[in-house]
Amino acid sequence: MLNGMKSTLLALLATLAAPSLAQVQDTPPRMDATPLAAPAPVNTELMAAAAEPPVYPLEVLSDVLVTQIGTYQNTAAHYVWFSKRGTECGNLPQPVHKFYDNQASGNALLATLTSALISQRRLDVRVYGCEIYEIYIR
Secondary structure, three states: OOHHHHHHHHHHHHHHHOOOHHOOOOOOOOOOOOOOOOOOOOOOOHHHHHHHHOOOOEEEEEOOOEEEEEEEEOOOOEEEEEEEOOOOHOOOOOOEEEEEEOOOOOOHHHHHHHHHHHHHEEEEEEEOOOEEEEEEEO
């Protein structure tokens, strides 16, 4: 990836530094120009490891309360704070659970979580990292 960015940057710089058409027509081509070095080989194993999302086990949070639900304008993501967090989500920089209302059953999940928040009902929640997978009202 860095080699691709480096070659793109070099091509951009070469384009900006290229002489105008009038200058090229009046001067012969330079013979002392050195060819660019061949790009370094790409480590595909490192690229594949960096491109794969982390693998988390499904985790069950039993007997939790919804303490807060939040969202941002113009986004399908909803953020949910429970009375306790999953272990995988607690290790991340932003330890809050989330779901997206544009996915299958996203609006039903929002309605269920809102109902649980208002009525202070306890839930069993299955999470995958910080993503809410499914919920059950107790």
